Amino acid sequence: MDAFEYRGKTLFCEDVRIDDIISQVGTPAYIYSKNAILAQYHELEIAFQDVDTTICFSVKSNSNLSICKILAEEGSGFDVVSGGELFRAIKAGGDPSRVVFAGVGKMDREIKYALENDIFMFNVESVAELEHINKLAEEADKTPRVALRINPDIDANTHAKTTTGKKENKFGIDLSEAEKIIKQSARYSNVDLCGLHVHLGSPIYTVDPYVRALRKILALIQNCRNEGLDIEYINIGGGYCISYTGEKVIRPKDYASKILPLVKEMQCNLIMEPGRFIIGNSGVLISQVIYTKETIHGKKFVICDAAMNDLIRPALYDAFHRIWPVNASIKMPEVENPDKTMVKKGMELVDIVGPVCESSDTFATYRALPKVKEGDLLAIFSAGAYGFTMSSSYNSRPRACEVLVDGDQFRIIRKRETYEDLVRGEDL
Numbered sequence: 503m504d505a506f507e508y509r510g511k512t513l514f515c516e517d518v519r520i521d522d523i524i525s526q527v528g529t530p531a532y533i534y535s536k537n538a539i540l541a542q543y544h545e546l547e548i549a550f551q552d553v554d555t556t557i558c559f560s561v562k563s564n565s566n567l568s569i570c571k572i573l574a575e576e577g578s579g580f581d582v583v584s585g586g587e588l589f590r591a592i593k594a595g596g597d598p599s600r601v602v603f604a605g606v607g608k609m610d611r612e613i614k615y616a617l618e619n620d621i622f623m624f625n626v627e628s629v630a631e632l633e634h635i636n637k638l639a640e641e642a643d644k645t646p647r648v649a650l651r652i653n654p655d656i657d658a659n660t661h662a663k664t665t666t667g668k669k670e671n672k673f674g675i676d677l678s679e680a681e682k683i684i685k686q687s688a689r690y691s692n693v694d695l696c697g698l699h700v701h702l703g704s705p706i707y708t709v710d711p712y713v714r715a716l717r718k719i720l721a722l723i724q725n726c727r728n729e730g731l732d733i734e735y736i737n738i739g740g741g742y743c744i745s746y747t748g749e750k751v752i753r754p755k756d757y758a759s760k761i762l763p764l765v766k767e768m769q770c771n772l773i774m775e776p777g778r779f780i781i782g783n784s785g786v787l788i789s790q791v792i793y794t795k796e797t798i799h800g801k802k803f804v805i806c807d808a809a810m811n812d813l814i815r816p817a818l819y820d821a822f823h824r825i826w827p828v829n830a831s832i833k834m835p836e837v838e839n840p841d842k843t844m845v846k847k848g849m850e851l852v853d854i855v856g857p858v859c860e861s862s863d864t865f866a867t868y869r870a871l872p873k874v875k876e877g878d879l880l881a882i883f884s885a886g887a888y889g890f891t892m893s894s895s896y897n898s899r900p901r902a903c904e905v906l907v908d909g910d911q912f913r914i915i916r917k918r919e920t921y922e923d924l925v926r927g928e929d930l
């Protein structure tokens with residue numbers, strides 16, 4: 503389904519006009535579609551149903567309690583990387599026995615908290631961490647399941663800042679070291695080493711990097727079994743792509759058709775950790791134009807009330823997000839047209855920027871946009887993943903509110919911060 507679509511000249515989320523929501527909640531505001539989230543989740547579930555699969559929603563992509571609750575109610579597990587994310591998953595109604603815990607720097611207090619809650623599995627990223635988990639498990643009289651996160655040294659062709667499976671990255675354990683740990687697994691008698699994990703980066707637009715990684719891991723599983731270690735779980739991480747431009751991209755069934763045969767050959771249960779795929783295109787950020795300005799050099803700026811503190815992806819990764827007026831007399835093209843010479847009548851080439859005092863506070867440079875004026879609303883698309891979760895109050899800007907739409911209903915699922923919220927906890 504297309505959760506966000508123009509009906510006539512105005513943008514809707516499901517059956518609600520975006521401008522109706524904004525007249526009640528103000529800007530900037532994140533708006534999510536419940537039914538888009540469910541549709542994406544089910545598409546993955548169906549594509550991978552041929553093997554025993556646990557989908558663990560990656561909480562870092564969007565950790566709002568109401569969003570996590572929707573997924574918990576569908577039976578989703580959760581991929582967490584901190585005690586705080588585990589707290590959120592549980593608070594949202596998530597079942598701790600369906601939680602996997604990754605991250606290179608798990609602290610003792612976080613490991614203890616996860617042990618107390620009997621999470622499903624730790625994805626272990628170093629020998630030092632394995633030693634800590636083993637010791638803390640003994641003290642807690644528990645035997646947690648553990649997967650070794652493998653760094654297979656594979657380039658997933660993502661932005662350099664979101665690649666995680668190359669040998670120079672801090673993540674995971676390289677294959678030869680994993681072999682050593684496996685040979686010495688008797689040392690770690692307080693853990694149940696029963697899984698292997700890999701996460702290559704994000705977003706990944708082809709299935710090939712997954713296939714290459716799984717082929718490397720297949721050989722390792724064989725070696726484990728020769729050592730008497732039964733590897734029951736293969737966790738292939740997240741990274742499944744979404745379209746940011748309107749262009750067609752590969753879908754879960756395309757990933758599954760190449761990944762499932764390998765998982766079957768491994769005779770393992772599958773765990774996956776999608777974040778962006780489920781929530782990325784299920785959310786938009788709505789902002790209002792404050793001013794327009796044209797320099798004497800002919801450069802045009804649209805200055806809006808959302809900024810890099812609300813959505814940092816363009817500043818941090820040069821990420822592309824489609825932007826279009828909520829009420830537009832010119833139709834948004836199906837696919838973003840990169841050809842700047844094709845700017846139609848009624849449109850202009852502008853930089854879309856926020857009010858923060860940094861030049862990196864730019865959502866789009868030299869972008870073809872229908873002419874807008876003060877007070878107009880702009881939709882920044884594909885903002886559901888790594889939007890709000892990466893937001894901050896930089897420049898002492900209260901963080902945006904979040905809204906959930908379900909059919910013809912909507913409700914605020916996180917209030918807009920106030921000035922008082924900004925200073926809460928500070929002492930004079």
Ligand code: LLP
Pocket residue numbers: 560562563581604605664701703704705739740741742775776777778779815819887888
């Ligand atoms: N599993 C692990 C171990 C991860 O580190 C991540 C993301 C995921 C799963 C989920 O990946 P996804 O399915 O959402 O692609 N802030 C960046 C993305 C960073 C991803 C970090 N790890 C962005 O805005 O593009």
